[in-house]
Each structure stands twice: as C-alpha cells, then as structure tokens.
Amino acid sequence: MTPITQLHPNGEAPPAERLPDSQPLYRQLADHYRRAIGSGVLRPGDRMPSMRAFMQRHGVSLATATESYRVLERDALIDARPRAGYFVRVPPAAGLPAAAEPDLAVPPGAAQFVGIHSVISSIVSTFQRYPDALNLGGATASPDLYPTEALQKAALRALRRRPTLLTAAGHDQGDPELRAVIARRALDAGIHIGADDLIMTHGGIEAVNLALRAVTQPGDTVAVESPCFFGLLQALESLGLRALEIPASPSTGLAIDALAFALQTHPDIKAVVAVPNLQNPLGTVMPDAHKARLVELCAQAGVALIEDDPYRELADAAQPPKSLKAWDTDGTVIHCTSFNKTLAPGMRVGWINGGRWHPRIGMLKFAQSRHNEQLSQVVLGEFLATNAYERHLRRLRDRLRIQRERMAAAIATSFPDGTRFTPPGGGMFFWIGLPRGTSSAALFEAALKEGIRIMPGTVFSNSGRFDHFIRLSCPSTDMDLADEAVRKLGRLAGRIAM
Amino acid sequence: MTPITQLHPNGEAPPAERLPDSQPLYRQLADHYRRAIGSGVLRPGDRMPSMRAFMQRHGVSLATATESYRVLERDALIDARPRAGYFVRVPPAAGLPAAAEPDLAVPPGAAQFVGIHSVISSIVSTFQRYPDALNLGGATASPDLYPTEALQKAALRALRRRPTLLTAAGHDQGDPELRAVIARRALDAGIHIGADDLIMTHGGIEAVNLALRAVTQPGDTVAVESPCFFGLLQALESLGLRALEIPASPSTGLAIDALAFALQTHPDIKAVVAVPNLQNPLGTVMPDAHKARLVELCAQAGVALIEDDPYRELADAAQPPKSLKAWDTDGTVIHCTSFNKTLAPGMRVGWINGGRWHPRIGMLKFAQSRHNEQLSQVVLGEFLATNAYERHLRRLRDRLRIQRERMAAAIATSFPDGTRFTPPGGGMFFWIGLPRGTSSAALFEAALKEGIRIMPGTVFSNSGRFDHFIRLSCPSTDMDLADEAVRKLGRLAGRIAM
Known part of the structure; x- marks a missing residue:
C-alpha cells in the first residue's frame, strides 16, 4: 500500500504527521482523514471518496475501507447520505446564541378565549x-422522504386481496389487525395496552379534538405550552375553550413548576395538553424526570393530561424517547398520535388511547365521524407488520x-x-x-x-x-x-x- | 307459429280466450302472459321463459320477444333481474293496514337533553x-349490491397514475376535481353551487355534526323529526343539545304545521334537522310543496335548516326527488350528504354546503379533522365523471x-x-x-x-x-x-x- 504519510485526502500533498504503526490500518486511515477535516483541508459538506476510490487509492480491502468510515461516522465527522455516498459532516451551528429560556418569575396571566x-x-x-x-x-x-413506492405497492396488494375494502363498512374502533400491530409497537414508547384500548381516528388532530371534548365543557380552561402548535389553539377556539399558556423551555419543554402554580391558582383547569417529544415549534424532547413529574402532577390534581405525540419517532437518539403515557398508572393520560408526520401525510390515520375517558371518547368518535376508511388502515397494518417501517x-x-x-x-x-x-x-x-x-x-x-x-x-x-x-x-x-x-x-x- | 290459443305459459294447456287478430303479435303474446299471471297460473316470483325459450316456443323473432316483455315490464307484471332473467313481479304488500298518521293535535312536549x-x-x-x-x-x-369491482379497478388505476396519493397531503376543502364533479351533479338535486361552495367530510355524519356545531351552543334546542335516525340523536347528545321531537307523517314527512307551532312556542330552537328524501326510518319522500314550505318557514324564523340527504338517489321515481336546498334563496339550508348508502359503505366520503354558515363550517372542519384522504376522493372523482354511477x-x-x-x-x-x-x-x-x-x-x-x-x-x-x-x-x-x-x-x- 501507499504509505499514509504520502497521502493527501485528495491524493496530492502528504499530511504533516506520521501515525504510530501500532494502530490497526483502518484506524490509521480514519485518523488521516480526521486531521484533514480538522485542518480544513476537507470542508463541511465535501464529498468523501467513494468506497471503490478509497480502496484503490489506499490499496486496502473493502472491510478496511468500511471500518475506517464507520469510525469517522461514529465520531460524527462524516455522514452517509443514502444513495449519494459519504460527506464531511456539517457541524452544529455556531455563531448564534442558544434560544432564550422563558422568564418563569412572571405568573401566568388569565386564561383567555382563543x-x-x-x-x-x-x-x-x-x-x-x-x-x-x-x-x-x-x-x-x-x-x-416518505416510502411512496412501498405504500403504493402495499395498497395495490391490499386492494387485490380484499376487493370489498371500498364497499364494505369497517369496524367501529378501526381495523382489528392494525390495532393489534399498533398495540405491539406501543411497547417501544413504554405503553402497555391491548388492541381494544385504542380507537383509530382521522389523523392525530381528530384524536386531540375528541380528547378535549371528552374532558371539557365550553368555557373551561385548558393549560397549553407556550409557544404551542397553532392547530391546538384552533381546536380550543372552535370548542369554545379558554387557553392558559404555560411557558415552555427550549431545553426541557413545559415548565412543570409554572404548571404546578397554575393548577393551584386556576381551579377551573380541566386538562393539560403537552407535546413531550420534539415539541412543535420548539423541537424539545422533555427529559424523563420531567415527564414523570408532569404525569404525577396531573394525576394528583385530577386533571386530564392530553399527550399529543406525533413526532416521537423522529428524535435522533439511540433509544427513541418514551411517551408520557409510559408513566401513567391511573388513566390520567390520554395518548394521541398519528402516522402523518412519520410515514404518510396523505393518509389520515391517527389513534387514541383515552385513559379513564376511553368509553366516552369511543362514543364521541362514533357520533362524530364513525369508523375510519378501511383501505388505508389495511395498507398501514401490512406495512407496520414487517420491518419496513423501522x-x-x-x-x-x-x-x-x-x-x-x-x-x-x-x-x-x-x-x-x-x-x-x-x-x-x-x-x-x-x-x-x-x-x-x-x-x-x-x-x-x-x-x-x-x-x-x-x-x-x-x-x-x-x-x-x-x-x-x-x-x-x-x-x-x-x-x-x-x-x-x-x-x-x-x-x-x-x-x-x- | 303455434296459435296463441293452444298455448299455456308452460307449454301445456291453452288459455281460455282467443285474442282479436288485429293486435300486433307482441301484444297478443304479452296479453297471453298477463292472463296467466292474473289467473295465478304463473305466481309471484316465478321465472319467466328465457328470451331463447320464448322465441323457440312461440316461433317469433328476438324483436317480438323483447317487445312482449317490455310491455309486461311497463305494466309492472314482470321484473328483469340483472344476469338472472325475467320474473313475475311480487305485488305490493296487501293484508296489513298502512302506517298510522301521527296525532297532530298533541302539542310538542318540552325540548329534552338526549x-x-x-x-x-x-x-x-x-x-x-x-x-x-x-x-x-x-x-x-x-x-x-355495490360496484365492488369497478371501484377496485378505479382505485388501482388511481394509485398507478398518482403514486404519491398516500404520501402527499391533500387539499383542505377536498379534492378539487371531485368537488367540480359533485357540483355539476348537484344540479340534478336542484342545487346550484360551485366547487368552492362545498367541503368534503368524513361521511355524512361528520357533515351533520359540523352543521350542528356551526349553528348551536351546548344547551340549545334542535327540532328533529320523530321518529328520527338514532345517529342524529347521538350527535345531539354528544354535543349537549336538546331535542324537540316534531311528529313526522309516514306519507308526507315532517309535519310542517307542528313545526310552525313549535317555532312560535320555543324561541330557543336554533336549528331544524330533516331527512327530506326516504326519511330514516319512515322511508317517506316529502312532497315538493312541503319542501318549499319548510324552507320558507325556517328562513322566516331565521333558523338554520340542516338537510341530511344521503338516500335521495335511491328513490323509485322517473325523476329523482329534489333536495330542500333547491328551494333555498338566502343560505338558510345547510346541505349534508354522502356516498355511503348509494355507492360505497367502505369509503367515508361525504360533503357539505354550509349555506350562510359555510366559512364557519370550513374552520370547524379544519380544526376538527383536517382534509379527507386523497385516495378515495380521486377514485370517486373518476367513477362519477363517467356514466358508471348512473x-x-x-x-x-x-x-x-x-x-x-x-x-x-x-x-x-x-x-x-x-x-x-x-x-x-x-x-x-x-x-x-x-x-x-x-x-x-x-x-x-x-x-x-x-x-x-x-x-x-x-x-x-x-x-x-x-x-x-x-x-x-x-x-x-x-x-x-x-x-x-x-x-x-x-x-x-x-x-x-x-
């Protein structure tokens, strides 16, 4: 092989230092590129050599080349982009200060109609x-960015296999097979439920609306994160509810102390709505300790905690974060989510577990819009049953x-x-x-x-x-x-x- | 040909009378079978000879055979059953008295929570x-009884032609092409609207719920037909509304005089809900004069008239009956319907024209469940654009x-x-x-x-x-x-x- 010392990443000039020979070859090559990136010879966004070019240039096997890139990737120096190759990683933004934390000394104002x-x-x-x-x-x-072709194929298969999908009415709570798959998958979010404990809804927004209708009357107050998803504010407005905005921190989400204070001073709060994972718009994932405290606080106050959780599976973490529902012991948490953001914006498939309000939510869903369409549920059930979704x-x-x-x-x-x-x-x-x-x-x-x-x-x-x-x-x-x-x-x- | 007089319908005994020879042959043959049906030789539900058997037995052409059956069909003596042939018609029921008319002398009771x-x-x-x-x-x-195969094929075509149907979000009000087709077809119901005047909903029941939410507050009174579709009673219950039951006649539907009286004595009535065509459960089609009076009455009282009209196209009439909306001149009528009963129970596709509450209904629909799924709308648009639906x-x-x-x-x-x-x-x-x-x-x-x-x-x-x-x-x-x-x-x- 060509000695490392004679190699420039682009094959031109040699790097300054020589590596100790005791390191395995893949590590020597990884460190070579690490220095090139550190010195700015290779810049953020630059394309790394293809596997084939890397093997030829350094006279190494595919295993060594792969291992080198794996080290660089692990150390967050390069990124694989599907079907495009490896690129020098763009470092996290610098130059602008982090988002400001909310001023928690200010007591919450009056609850307002939206x-x-x-x-x-x-x-x-x-x-x-x-x-x-x-x-x-x-x-x-x-x-x-969504699996258009795989879903299209699943839909074609479903239609061929079950020709009456469009003409026969579906199950009131939603397709039983899909619900069974979702119940199994919910374990990843820390949620232990059976298929009968959930109801399919027209997207996550119908789930949140049903939850609000189940636990409030017009004129009641609902505590929400501030800032919060405008769709929730619209739902509150359309249901004649008052919003009490509780500050949310860009680093830890809903300010639990502020909420605790509000629950004491506003006895008319009937529900708290939170987006614990990748809050919209903050992008915050609430730490586990905060999640546990939030659930406990609502349980003690006897107030419903409506969890809107459509982004959980988009969090960058080795283990996806847990849902609030994972800490629920007495049915305080109403869990709402959907596949709109993670899988298919064109399919209006959400689901709800209503905690201790589940029977009332079932009644409201039936009265409001009956069962969901079967076709998309069957497609989804098929897609989720394999590892294609992961x-x-x-x-x-x-x-x-x-x-x-x-x-x-x-x-x-x-x-x-x-x-x-x-x-x-x-x-x-x-x-x-x-x-x-x-x-x-x-x-x-x-x-x-x-x-x-x-x-x-x-x-x-x-x-x-x-x-x-x-x-x-x-x-x-x-x-x-x-x-x-x-x-x-x-x-x-x-x-x-x- | 074999002389008519020697013919028994089953080819055995001759009928009693001889027909005047001046009648055309097809008429002579039709009268021959008419007598056989009248005398009970052929009984209700019996199968008529096939065209081929008829031609052979009587030694006549296909044109003559066809014409004979056409006469019998026109006179309601036989029925064609698709792919099965012709059968002696089962006469309308006799032996039990007609449904009783409601006692209109009894004033309506108090409006009640459901x-x-x-x-x-x-x-x-x-x-x-x-x-x-x-x-x-x-x-x-x-x-x-629904066109399973044609809809399945339309869905397969739609998925192949537009692969992102499942992954791209749809239009807030619903698929524009489907709305254009529906607006054209609405002319048959006497309704003049443009595509932008309607919003697609998750079935007709969501449309009715949205209409109720747009014009009432919890505690308000809604006048309904009695008896009425239990889904409407559930919707009223789930929205915290009171029902005032107005008698409905099995022959003419909602008793307009009783409603007029109720509107005078119950000033808290905010809406009237009626199913003008094939009322559920009565099966009544309201006469045009009653429809006109009902719309006028609500307009004068300033009360919303919510029309639930999913059965209109199932009425047995040369001209399908008109919708209440056809008489609306000032936006008093909110028109709700769906394709659930007429075309595809598995597809949750309904629509609403909100009259003068249209913008508010648009807001409520968006806040409650966003747009409908695209796939079924595209399938429906394609199906309705041809004469396959007719x-x-x-x-x-x-x-x-x-x-x-x-x-x-x-x-x-x-x-x-x-x-x-x-x-x-x-x-x-x-x-x-x-x-x-x-x-x-x-x-x-x-x-x-x-x-x-x-x-x-x-x-x-x-x-x-x-x-x-x-x-x-x-x-x-x-x-x-x-x-x-x-x-x-x-x-x-x-x-x-x-």
Whole structure:
C-alpha cells in the first residue's frame, strides 16, 4: 500500500504527521482523514471518496475501507447520505446564541378565549396567492422522504386481496389487525395496552379534538405550552375553550413548576395538553424526570393530561424517547398520535388511547365521524407488520438530520445579530427568535414576495409574545435551494430588524 | 307459429280466450302472459321463459320477444333481474293496514337533553354476541349490491397514475376535481353551487355534526323529526343539545304545521334537522310543496335548516326527488350528504354546503379533522365523471325494489293482526308498527336468539313513543333466507304481542 504519510485526502500533498504503526490500518486511515477535516483541508459538506476510490487509492480491502468510515461516522465527522455516498459532516451551528429560556418569575396571566382563527385565515389566504413559493412553513417532509413506492405497492396488494375494502363498512374502533400491530409497537414508547384500548381516528388532530371534548365543557380552561402548535389553539377556539399558556423551555419543554402554580391558582383547569417529544415549534424532547413529574402532577390534581405525540419517532437518539403515557398508572393520560408526520401525510390515520375517558371518547368518535376508511388502515397494518417501517424511519431520521445540519449552518451564518435559536435533536422544525421588535408578520410577507413561505410566530400563541419568532421547517430535499432561501431570509430579517 | 290459443305459459294447456287478430303479435303474446299471471297460473316470483325459450316456443323473432316483455315490464307484471332473467313481479304488500298518521293535535312536549347513547350501547353489545346473525338491522345494502369491482379497478388505476396519493397531503376543502364533479351533479338535486361552495367530510355524519356545531351552543334546542335516525340523536347528545321531537307523517314527512307551532312556542330552537328524501326510518319522500314550505318557514324564523340527504338517489321515481336546498334563496339550508348508502359503505366520503354558515363550517372542519384522504376522493372523482354511477344507481334501485317487494309480501302475510306499515317508495327500510304494547326490545332479543338482527324502535326517539316499532332493512341478496327470517320474525312478534 501507499504509505499514509504520502497521502493527501485528495491524493496530492502528504499530511504533516506520521501515525504510530501500532494502530490497526483502518484506524490509521480514519485518523488521516480526521486531521484533514480538522485542518480544513476537507470542508463541511465535501464529498468523501467513494468506497471503490478509497480502496484503490489506499490499496486496502473493502472491510478496511468500511471500518475506517464507520469510525469517522461514529465520531460524527462524516455522514452517509443514502444513495449519494459519504460527506464531511456539517457541524452544529455556531455563531448564534442558544434560544432564550422563558422568564418563569412572571405568573401566568388569565386564561383567555382563543382568537387565532382570523390570524391563521389571513396567513393562509396570503400564501395561497403564492402557490409556487418554496415551502419552509409546513409541518411534513417532502413526499420523496416518505416510502411512496412501498405504500403504493402495499395498497395495490391490499386492494387485490380484499376487493370489498371500498364497499364494505369497517369496524367501529378501526381495523382489528392494525390495532393489534399498533398495540405491539406501543411497547417501544413504554405503553402497555391491548388492541381494544385504542380507537383509530382521522389523523392525530381528530384524536386531540375528541380528547378535549371528552374532558371539557365550553368555557373551561385548558393549560397549553407556550409557544404551542397553532392547530391546538384552533381546536380550543372552535370548542369554545379558554387557553392558559404555560411557558415552555427550549431545553426541557413545559415548565412543570409554572404548571404546578397554575393548577393551584386556576381551579377551573380541566386538562393539560403537552407535546413531550420534539415539541412543535420548539423541537424539545422533555427529559424523563420531567415527564414523570408532569404525569404525577396531573394525576394528583385530577386533571386530564392530553399527550399529543406525533413526532416521537423522529428524535435522533439511540433509544427513541418514551411517551408520557409510559408513566401513567391511573388513566390520567390520554395518548394521541398519528402516522402523518412519520410515514404518510396523505393518509389520515391517527389513534387514541383515552385513559379513564376511553368509553366516552369511543362514543364521541362514533357520533362524530364513525369508523375510519378501511383501505388505508389495511395498507398501514401490512406495512407496520414487517420491518419496513423501522428501515424507513432510520432513513428518514438520517435525511432530516443532514438537512437540519445544513440549514442550521445557513441560519447561523446569515441571520442578523440578536437572533437566537437551538438546533433541535430531531424532527424538522427550527424555532428562531429574531432580534426583539422584528415583525415576523412583515418577514412572512416579504419572504413570500421572494418566493419563500415561512410560518410567523404570531400563530403559536394567543398572547402576541412570539411575534418576533418564526418557525422554519426543512422539508425540501433540494438543500441548495433551501440554503439559498435561508440566506435570503436572513438578509430580509436583517433589513426588517433595523 | 303455434296459435296463441293452444298455448299455456308452460307449454301445456291453452288459455281460455282467443285474442282479436288485429293486435300486433307482441301484444297478443304479452296479453297471453298477463292472463296467466292474473289467473295465478304463473305466481309471484316465478321465472319467466328465457328470451331463447320464448322465441323457440312461440316461433317469433328476438324483436317480438323483447317487445312482449317490455310491455309486461311497463305494466309492472314482470321484473328483469340483472344476469338472472325475467320474473313475475311480487305485488305490493296487501293484508296489513298502512302506517298510522301521527296525532297532530298533541302539542310538542318540552325540548329534552338526549339520553340515547346507553340504549344504543346496550343494543350494540347485545348483537355483538351474535356476530353470525342475519343482519336486517343495518343501514346499507350488502357489498354485492355495490360496484365492488369497478371501484377496485378505479382505485388501482388511481394509485398507478398518482403514486404519491398516500404520501402527499391533500387539499383542505377536498379534492378539487371531485368537488367540480359533485357540483355539476348537484344540479340534478336542484342545487346550484360551485366547487368552492362545498367541503368534503368524513361521511355524512361528520357533515351533520359540523352543521350542528356551526349553528348551536351546548344547551340549545334542535327540532328533529320523530321518529328520527338514532345517529342524529347521538350527535345531539354528544354535543349537549336538546331535542324537540316534531311528529313526522309516514306519507308526507315532517309535519310542517307542528313545526310552525313549535317555532312560535320555543324561541330557543336554533336549528331544524330533516331527512327530506326516504326519511330514516319512515322511508317517506316529502312532497315538493312541503319542501318549499319548510324552507320558507325556517328562513322566516331565521333558523338554520340542516338537510341530511344521503338516500335521495335511491328513490323509485322517473325523476329523482329534489333536495330542500333547491328551494333555498338566502343560505338558510345547510346541505349534508354522502356516498355511503348509494355507492360505497367502505369509503367515508361525504360533503357539505354550509349555506350562510359555510366559512364557519370550513374552520370547524379544519380544526376538527383536517382534509379527507386523497385516495378515495380521486377514485370517486373518476367513477362519477363517467356514466358508471348512473348505471350502478339504476341497477341498485331495481335490486332494492325487487327485494322490498318480496319482503313486503312476507311481512304482510306473517306479522300479527294489528301490525301496520307502508312499503316505502325506495331505499331499504321498513318501519313497522307492531300491535300496541308489543315490546320491540323483547322482539330484538328473541330474534337474535333465532339468528336475526333487527333494529328496535326504542332508538329512534328520546321519548319512548316508538317502543312498539321495529326498523327492518333488506340488505341481503339471498331473498329466500330473508323471507324465512321475516316469517320467523312475524311468528315471534305474534307471540310477544299476545
């Protein structure tokens, strides 16, 4: 083999140091590239040699080449991109401070009826005028990150095998086989339930609506995270409920002490709604100790804890995080989730476990919309029964991670001073605090005119306290386009912030 | 040819009379069979000779044979059954008096909160113990009366043509092409709307729920037909609304005068819900003059008129009846319907036109369950764009009519004295009044033990006034089985009535 010392990563100049000969070859080669990356000879985003080129250049076997890259990958120096090869990893963003923690000294205000719908309507009608804008404001990844072909094939198989799927009515609670598969899979989230303990719903949002209807009457108060998913605020508004916004930390999620205080001072709170894993828009995963305390607190107060958990499987962790429901001992937690974000945005399949309100939720679901369509449930049941879903999730998480890293770097280098954000540990959202006083509504309008759709912070609270925030998502697979858009946004934000 | 006078329908004995020779041959042959049917030589349900046998037996051309049968069919003496041939028609039931008209002299009682859910739950849990019972209690026809194969093929085509149907999110209001087709077809119901004036929903029941939520607050009063579809009572109960039951006539539907009186005496009525075409369970089609008056009355009172119209296309009439919406001039009518009963019970596709509450309904639908799944909408759009739906409807109506006639005959000859019913002019329901004092709940239990599921009258009112009624439906295509079941039911009813 060619001596290591004579090798430049691109095959030109030799590196400065010689490695001790006692190291195995794959390690020597890994360290060689580690230095090249450290010195900036290879830059973030650069393509690494293909396996074949690596073997030829260093005269080594496939096993050695593979092992070298495995070490570099483990040390977070390079990333595999499916079907594209290995790339020097884009380091986590630097240059902008982390997101600010909420001020917990301020007691929660009064619970308020929500008036968010008109704000959202105006945003929707504005962006509908720019149908071709690059969508960085959405909440799902682009279709090519989902297993379109595998699901299409599963659907074709299901239709051929069960020709009456479209003409025969389905089971009230949902397809029994799908429910059995979901119950088995729920063990991964720490949830012990049987197939009969869950009801299929039209997406996760119907599940959350049913949970709210089961435990509240119009006029009641519901404690929510602040900032929170605007869909929840719309649900509260449409059901005539009051929202009490509890601060959420970008690092640990819902502030449990603030909630405890609110439960004492607001005896009319009938439910708490939380997104414990990859909170929307914060991207926060609540630590286990907080999850345990939150469940205990609600159980002691006798208040329903509605868990909205659609992003859990998108978290970057060796072990996916647990659901709040894992700590539930007395039916306090109503668990709601869906496959909309993780698998198929076109399929409206969610499910709910209603804790001690389960029978009432079953009644409400039947009265409101009857059973779900059979076809998508059968397709899903088939897909989940194999390991195709796990394979898809691993690939989706990898792709999203790479996209987030590129996007974080672009944000860090192009947004104005005073911008703060914390890159999330999974999922697809960036919650970006612009310099105080910057109008996210103005940035939304200006960005649309430049062909970029974002989500202004105005819709994530009933209070106006996030008007200088924006939520960006990284659904696009064309990262060069997204990069350019983020840089443009940064410049626009700088202009508006002045 | 063999002279007519020598012919017996079965080729044996000659008929009594000779026909004047001046009649065309096809008419002579038709009259020959008419006499055989009239005299009882050919009995209801007997198979007529096949075309080939007819031509051979009488030595006539196909044109003559066809024309003869056409005359007999027009005169309602024989029926064509698809792929089975011609049969002597089963005459409408005789022997039992028509359904009683409601006593309109009794003023409506107080509006009541609904407590129907526990009754329905108990019925459901009872019949779930007999999963193999013949279902005469359902509200859809059996799958083989729906175009299973054509829909399956349309779904396969749609999936191949648009592979991202499952992975890409759909349009908020529903598939634009499907909405355009529906808007064109709505002209047949007398409804003039554009594609943007309608929102796709998860079945008709979600549409009705959204309509109720748009125009009421919990505690409000809603005027409903009595008897009425138990799903509506459940929806009222789950939304915390009060029901004011207005008598409905088996011949003309909702009693308009009684409603007018109620609107004067109950100023808290916020909505009227009516099923104008083939009312469930009565099977009544409201006459046009009543429809016009009902719409006018609600418009004058400023009360929303929620029209639930899923059965319209199953009415036996040269011209399908019009919807209430056809008379609406100021947005008073909220029109709700679905394809569940007419086309595909497995597809949860309904739609709503919200009249002057349309924007609010759009908001509620989005907040409650987002858009419908794309796949079934695309399948439906394709199916409706051709004349396949019209062909299917003609066939479905024919099949249901034949089944209703057989069932009506069986009811008339086997139910106890004091039973009253009016065979409906379409659809699949029989609303049968048993002798006063007969417990439909007891009959329900006894019938299940004999392997027959029916729907007791207890669930069609909050008042108990239909406890001696049952609703039978004729979804089975095995009419011999259904016949036997009806006769068994009649005997059981006779025993319980004593």
